[in-house]
Amino acid sequence: MAKAIRVPRKKGEEMRRKLSSSGILDEEYFPSHDEKYVYLPVKKSVPRYKLVEVEARKRELRKGFKEMLAEIVGESAEGVFSSYDIVGDIAVLEIPDNLRAKENEIADALLRTNGNIKVVLRKESGMEGEYRVRRFAFLAGEKRTETTYVEHGVRMRLDLAKVYFSPRLSHERGRIAEKVKPGETVLVMFAGVGPFALVIARKQRDAKVYGIELNPDAVKYFEENVKLNGMDGRVEAILGDVRKIIPERFAGVADRVLMPLPKSAEDFLDAALLAAKKGGIIHFYTFVNRKDGKGAAEKKVLEAGKRAGRKIQILESREVRPFSPSTVQIVVDFRADGGT
Ligand SMILES: C[S@@+](CC[C@H](N)C(=O)[O-])C[C@H]1O[C@@H](n2cnc3c(N)ncnc32)[C@H](O)[C@@H]1O
Numbered sequence: 366m367a368k369a370i371r372v373p374r375k376k377g378e379e380m381r382r383k384l385s386s387s388g389i390l391d392e393e394y395f396p397s398h399d400e401k402y403v404y405l406p407v408k409k410s411v412p413r414y415k416l417v418e419v420e421a422r423k424r425e426l427r428k429g430f431k432e433m434l435a436e437i438v439g440e441s442a443e444g445v446f447s448s449y450d451i452v453g454d455i456a457v458l459e460i461p462d463n464l465r466a467k468e469n470e471i472a473d474a475l476l477r478t479n480g481n482i483k484v485v486l487r488k489e490s491g492m493e494g495e496y497r498v499r500r501f502a503f504l505a506g507e508k509r510t511e512t513t514y515v516e517h518g519v520r521m522r523l524d525l526a527k528v529y530f531s532p533r534l535s536h537e538r539g540r541i542a543e544k545v546k547p548g549e550t551v552l553v554m555f556a557g558v559g560p561f562a563l564v565i566a567r568k569q570r571d572a573k574v575y576g577i578e579l580n581p582d583a584v585k586y587f588e589e590n591v592k593l594n595g596m597d598g599r600v601e602a603i604l605g606d607v608r609k610i611i612p613e614r615f616a617g618v619a620d621r622v623l624m625p626l627p628k629s630a631e632d633f634l635d636a637a638l639l640a641a642k643k644g645g646i647i648h649f650y651t652f653v654n655r656k657d658g659k660g661a662a663e664k665k666v667l668e669a670g671k672r673a674g675r676k677i678q679i680l681e682s683r684e685v686r687p688f689s690p691s692t693v694q695i696v697v698d699f700r701a702d703g704g705t
Pocket residue numbers: 495496497529530531534554555556557558559560561577578579580583605606607608625626627
């Protein structure tokens with residue numbers, strides 16, 4: 366039961382607003398009504414209105430995720446568990462061991478406080494194998510790992526359990542796409558479901574973009590995404606190993622080559638240099654020890670240039686993102702002169 370005032374129905378909404386702005390409306394309960402009157406729950410009496418007792422449905426007060434998390438964890442949530450990735454309508458959590466017993470409660474709280482999230486997963490491994498795919502555990506919501514993700518105006522279908530995907534590279538994709546000039550031929554090695562290729566094609570309509578990818582599931586999504594974004598004829602998804610495809614189709618062809626495989630891209634610098642035409646630009650991604658810094662990444666590039674007999678001009682090196690406390694991901698943008 367709640368205390369309420371009885372107001373004729375046609376004045377109900379105006380009164381509800383007045384009571385709400387003056388803090389008198391008891392928002393813990395829903396208003397109710399009969400044919401003639403609205404019953405507005407109140408915290409105290411209102412002049413000229415008689416207080417009546419009514420059956421009223423209690424509202425579940427909407428709380429934010431952080432607030433609920435603090436209640437579940439029993440201490441300030443700050444520092445215990447701070448971030449999660451959202452890919453489409455899927456949230457991906459990293460749960461520290463000491464919170465594993467509460468992971469389902471945490472996942473439910475995330476579902477309830479964020480209407481756009483339909484699935485909550487926990488990372489169960491790092492990126493594994495040649496295809497760089499992660500394992501996940503279901504925590505809450507619908508049982509699926511497939512979703513649609515939108516970035517820089519590009520829609521992408523993907524399955525997190527079958528392909529590599531990271532929303533954390535969004536800024537980097539935008540940065541590269543801004544550099545592509547009209548008429549360029551761009552080759553994306555290690556293309557995945559196509560995020561770099563599609564974002565480039567979206568920003569630069571007058572570029573021809575090719576993406577080579579080894580994982581058949583990723584290529585299936587890549588092809589679907591080319592269609593989904595109306596990029597047939599401008600973006601081509603190619604299934605295969607860059608080591609085989611580049612000599613066959615791309616020797617001396619590319620104005621720009623992207624190498625987004627930081628774990629082992631240095632092993633493929635020879636293939637990238639083969640694809641880059643004289644004066645072509647290469648974006649090389651790699652992991653280095655934080656203490657060694659950008660110099661370590663540039664050294665890999667300069668050595669590969671020497672091996673290939675190409676003159677290398679480093680244009681820019683920068684940190685893409687921290688990977689672990691001791692490791693950072695670096696991108697080196699460089700021009701490869703000489704060659705064919
Ligand atoms: C780190 S992921 C990057 C995917 C994509 N560029 C993105 O940002 O989402 C690296 C990708 O390279 C692919 N790959 C690994 N070795 C390859 C090779 N030799 N030739 C072609 N693709 C390869 C993997 O299957 C994986 O999808």
